[in-house]
Each structure stands twice: as C-alpha cells, then as structure tokens.
Amino acid sequence: MPTKLTDLPTPALLLDLAILEHNITTMQSKADGLGVALRPHVKTHKCLEVGKKQRDAGAKGITVATLVEARDFAAGGFDDITWAFPLVIGRIGEVLGLARRITFRVLVESAAAAAALDQAARAAGLKVHTWLEVDCGYGRSGVDPQREESMALARRLATADGICFDGILTHAGHSYHARDAADRLRIAHQERDVMVGFARKLREAGIAVPQVSVGSTPSMAAHDDLTGVDEARPGNYAFYDYMQAAVGVCRPEDVAVSVLASVVSHQPGAPHVIVDAGALAMSKDQGPDGERRRGLGPLYAGLTGSEPDPSAYLASVSQEHGFVKSARAADLGGRFAVGERVRIMPNHSCLTAAMFDEYHVVRDGVVVDRWKVLRGR
C-alpha cells in the first residue's frame, strides 16, 4: 500500500522512479546513438532493482567497485561483471571463485598483479577475463600509454595462459573537475583519442585488442563521437546529484535521490535549525567548490517536486545532526518548525546511497516500494 512522505520514519533515502527511468533510458539512447555498449557502474546505486532496469533498457553487463558488490550482483542474477578497480593481489582467490560462476572481468595495471593473477589462474585451470587499465589523463591509476612497459604489459596479458585479454579500459575521472562544457568535451575527446590511439599502436605491434572501454558520467554527457570505442561505463547518471547539476552535466530536475529529514530543533534566535540527517545520512562530501558550494547539499522547495530551494541548504553536519541554514529569515519561521519535514539533494549520490539500508521508492509523490541497498563491505 502506498505510504505518504509525511508518514515515513526519517531520515529516509528517497528514489524517484520516474526520474530514474528517464535517466536510464536517456543514457541508453546516448550509448546506442554513439554505437557503444553500455556497462553501467552499479557502485552508484548498489541495488538489484536499479541494475535490472538498466539491463532491461539495453545495458550489456555491469561494472562494480568492490568484490562484495560483485558477489551481491552475481547472486542476484548478473552474469557479466567487470570489477573496475586495480586487482587486489590478496583477493585473487575470491576472483577465481567468481570467475568459475560468471563472466568476471578484472583490471590489471602492473607486472606484479599480472604475474600473480596468471599464476593463480593457471594453477586453478582457468583463464580470467582481464582488462589492461590505462591512464587517459586522470592520473589516478592505470598505465601510461606512452611508456614502453605499457606495451610489454599488454603483450604479456594477451599471451598469458591464465588470462583472457579483454582489451584496454580507462576512466576519465578528471571530467568531474572540468571547468565547463567545453572543458568537458576536451577531456572526453582526450579519453577517446588516447584509448583509440593506444589500441591502434598495440594492434600495429601485433597485439590483438578485443575491446576498448571508456566511461564516466561527465564525459558521456559530452561525447559526440566514440568511433573506435566498444563500451562505456558511466554510473552516476542513474541518480545524478547536486555536484553534477552544479557543473551542468544534468539539470536539477534530473536528480533522482534525496534525503527526507525532520526538523528536530529550532531554538529561538539560532542561526540554524537541526534536522535528523547528519554525516551518516549524507556522507561528508563537500560537493562543488567556490560560489556553487551549498554546504552538504541544497534543500528542495517542497516535499515533492524537483525544484531546489533558492536559499536553504544543509550547512554542516555532525554524526547524526544536520545544520540547516537559509538566507531567507522567513524560513526560520513556520516552515522549519519542529516536526516539519525537509528534503535534501545530496552532493554526491553514490556516497549518500551507501549510507542507507534501503531506498523508499517514490512514484507521483508517494512511496510505492522499498529496495535494498547492498552496502555490505
């Protein structure tokens, strides 16, 4: 039976179904139009129901950030999973366990990891699907395609008995820090050109490169041509968040998750009211820098609807307390009386979702379902 938002225990993580479905079909159309397969990163939602909607819309396989996510989604029926994290050598035994049950793909970007994986896979009589992780300019992990050792490592992966070489993979994480749409397009082109160029160089050297994988939500928003690329792995797009809205990757009305909270303290003369959404509801992600910063996230104008409040925001948090401030003095009157409810847009939806056990799924302003957040570690 549908539950009204005013009847829900707070704090609660709300997921707007219409916005989610719009985001999923829009990104699938974008990938289809660019001629690439979509392999969504499920670290954003950690939710089987959301993953199934992505699959139903046309996604080919999924991407995970941890082995726990891999196991949870494998148990939920997902049989083609890429663990987009540099292989943790101490966990190769668990990788082999997954590789026996599903098509499980890992990332390697060092000779040490390649050697350990090859040896363990051969001993187990397996060939483990493996991507070579490439740094396309983000500067986090992945090999530098300009270095001689990078080609040597690709050759090793392509010829190792314990490895099934899937190709080359990158994440343009620096697209999150793009100054504007033009800067984002420049980074998106860099992501593509570095990868397509490296694939060509490897192929010219006689190394078969089955696939080229790229992807981040901001670079996918910018891409206009992915010739030479086979798949993309954005994740955040399912939900978006204030960060993405602030930098123009999405519109505020595209943000699918919010946190419902109650006003619990409103002392006379205080420059804030206290709500029951603190660091363990929102995370402590600081969101965008500079004048676009809205503390831990802006409030919405209403309990339903997509319009952000022009002046009220979650200014700071302690573990379970949130400090709401507003530039409008009138807000610190009746609207924020003790017992009233507010809704907060997260700075970073991936981290906020990971703070909760479940989504309250909202359609037309009422809660119609509850979906589990698989947040085990």
Next chain:
Amino acid sequence: MPTKLTDLPTPALLLDLAILEHNITTMQSKADGLGVALRPHVKTHKCLEVGKKQRDAGAKGITVATLVEARDFAAGGFDDITWAFPLVIGRIGEVLGLARRITFRVLVESAAAAAALDQAARAAGLKVHTWLEVDCGYGRSGVDPQREESMALARRLATADGICFDGILTHAGHSYHARDAADRLRIAHQERDVMVGFARKLREAGIAVPQVSVGSTPSMAAHDDLTGVDEARPGNYAFYDYMQAAVGVCRPEDVAVSVLASVVSHQPGAPHVIVDAGALAMSKDQGPDGERRRGLGPLYAGLTGSEPDPSAYLASVSQEHGFVKSARAADLGGRFAVGERVRIMPNHSCLTAAMFDEYHVVRDGVVVDRWKVLRGR
C-alpha cells in the same frame, strides 16, 4: 584460530584489544575519580562486545545516537539507554515500543516535542523518561538556560503525566574545537558551571531535578571537578582517532582502530600510490585544520605497533580508491610496492567504524576475533 594481518582480505577495520581495554579502564577510573556515573556513547563503536566491556568496567547504562542503535543494543541485553538526540516527533511510536521493554530515556528541547510526547505517552499509559536538553555553549541544539521559556519547559516536563523527568543534559561539542588544553579546560568548566547553575535555578524555583548529565571526550579529558554533576557520556574515548591525538586529547598510541589496506597501483613517476581504502572505508572527515592536517589520516609506520609514519598519509579519496602520498621519496620505492599492505589511522573513528560491517579484533599483532558493527539505519 588467529589470523595474521598479512592474510586478511583488505580493506579491513582493525581494533586493537589492549588499547581498547586501556582506554575503557582509564575513562572509567576518571569518571570514578570525579564521582560521576559513566554512560558511554556507543555511536562510536556500534558494537555489543565493546559495550559489554564498558559495562563490565563499571559503566551505568549507555547512550545512543539513533533508534536503530537503541533497538540493536536493547536486543543485545542493554536495558538502560539514553537516546541523545532531540526527539523526532514522527518516531514517538517507536520510542513507546522501547519504553515498554527497557528503561529508555529521550531528550526534549521544544514545547512541540514535549506536548507530542506527553500526549502519546499518556494515551499509551506510559511515563517516558525524559531529559531536558540544554545548550551549554556549543550552539547546536538544546534550550538556552538564560531564557524564561527554558524554565517553563522544565516545569512542564517535571509535571507532565506522561513524562518521568530525569533532569538536564548537555553535550559540550565545542570542546572538539578547543585551541589547546587551557581552552578545553575553560569549555569543560563552562559545561559544568552552566549545568550546575541551571539545576540550582530550577531547584530554587521548586522544580525537582533528579540528575545532571554532561559529556564529551575532550571535556572529560579536561575535567578536574564535577561537583554537582551526576553522569558523563563521552563516546569517542573508546577508540580515539587522529583528530583527538592531533589536538592533544590522547596520545597517538591510544588510537585503537585503524584501517588495513593494500597497495593496488604504483605507477612509475606517479606522486602517489593507490590503496583500496577510499571514502567508503575512511569516510570523508577532513580531521584537524591547518598544519596538523594529514589528509584523510596518517599512515602507521608498521603493520603492528602504534607509531604513526612521520611522512606518509592518505592524501585524498574517491569512492573506493585512496591516494597515499609521502614526503619521503624513498617511500615510493619498495615499501609501497603493489601488493604491500599499509595501515591508516582514521581522522574520525566514529565515522570510519560506521563504514564497515565488522571489526577484526587484534591482540599481539594477530586477529583473534571478529565483532559485528551494528551499522543498520
């Protein structure tokens, strides 16, 4: 059977038993010496085994931050619990459920919450234990003891049929931001003097004040005389963290929890190595300001032992990636090779612990047990 730290899957949350036990007995002795009951805040550890150690050492009841913590600890055999958060009116039904089963104490600091609680409790035929929350100078929540309405609210709580008035309670959260030990002592005295003075004023007005409750870890470190106070509710002291060590509330060797991580990427020429401890292992708590800041936390010098590394630290995080940097160029050689392990001291142990499902309990450098983190929301 004991497990070596080198055999543990990473990332893992380690809890050093000897340090934990030292912290628990030291704080209990401090409370005993000051003549106050100790009611530890379990939001730091969310762990039945740690709570039982605190109880065995002499604690009288516990403090929780959420109703989920209250239910989990009640189910685990704790029968005297204070929910130290301004009453969430929408959750009074759950409060009554707990009040039927255990001695469950709530905080009220508004007329709206007092009226709603009194009415619901009377309808249920209960008297709910209730503290009046007082602001002793932190400026978060709680009534201003100088205001006339505060005495009226105390009188209302002391006379309401649905309420059993427990007395007045405060949290000196501003002690976390004290500049030095002298400033901490000033805040500790303020915490005590405001509360003892307000209790006297209420009693002079004919309002019985059964108890006075104070408490934060930094103010407890400073207190030299708690005459007129009945109980204290510090929480962080069980674990401490880099923040508390940086400001001198504890020594670095008093920090009981750390995160064990593996080096997964170490590219030639990169100014960092990547470990498998990101925002969902450490939280994004920024720790101390200024020159004491060490990113998301300093590394330890070794896998065992309490000595912080003089130069290596977790500089930044993405969701699951941690960027380790070091001022010593030699560190970016063999010590941080792919597959090596590091240990990180958390900036804020309460938030870090809440990122994990379990503690790996360490005695003499080996894992001897696993304890659950009750991190449901």
